[in-house]
Amino acid sequence: MLTAYDFPSSxxxxxxxxDIILVGDxxxxxxxxxxxxxxxxLDDMKHHGKAARRGANDTFMVVDMPFGAAGVDEKIDMQHAIELYRETKANALKIEGAHTAPLIKKCTQNGIPVVAHLGLTPQSFGITGYKLQAASKEEAETLIEEAKLVQQSGAVMLVLEAIPSDLAATISRNxxxxxxxxxxxxxxxGQVLVYHDVLNYGVDRKPKFVKRYGDFTTGVDALKAYHEEVKAGIFPSPEFTYKKQIMDEVDA
Known part of the structure; x- marks a missing residue:
């Protein structure tokens, strides 16, 4: 699984x-x-989900339900889910937190596949912080029960973020x-990483779990070269110029 947010990345x-594209929040x-x-x-997610789908018609695509669109009011939540699923042509929606288990169940009953997300849930960072989750015995036991709950509610897949590896292995087995x-x-x-992290593209952070597989920072050097060539009158050279002679026919 890889995040992708627009036509070229997808x-x-x-x-x-x-195997899977995640249009993540x-x-x-x-x-x-x-x-x-x-x-x-929600409009951001619709916009980017539709763009990503246009770039990848044949790949399983999951779109995030954003902050405030899920887990607030059952009727409104369901309307948001229907709109996002329908308009983006997603294969599934991703919903954060075990507290959304009733919505996962309702979506499933209405034909919308749901990917659950537990552990570090970025929409709740104000409470949890960006750090390792479920690091104590009690928290680990709670997470195991939450994983069982979202599966029982109908989730077709589960994302686990920033938790101890042995706990993740136990949950996966069970x-x-x-x-x-x-x-x-x-x-x-399976694994998921962010497109921009994998390619070192416009990001200033590098979480412990990120491995770079490319380096798009070379784009800065290319843009500098373009800037310098234009200023120096080097670009556009003849090979980048239309050469039709028209001015002989024009009264100027």
């Missing part, structure tokens, strides 16, 4: 053969320049649905 993900920080995911709206880890070790059924 197209690259599909060309690379990724992390686009708030990586694409929109927000401080957190909390500022991301669930029948696929478990996707991010900062949860190698013993889950």
């Amino acid at each position: 197209k690259q993900a599909e060309q690379a053969g990724l 992390s686009l708030g920080m990586t694409v929109l320049g927000y401080e957190s995911t909390v500022q991301v709206t 669930l029948s649905i696929p478990v996707i880890g991010i900062g949860a070790g190698a013993d889950t059924d």
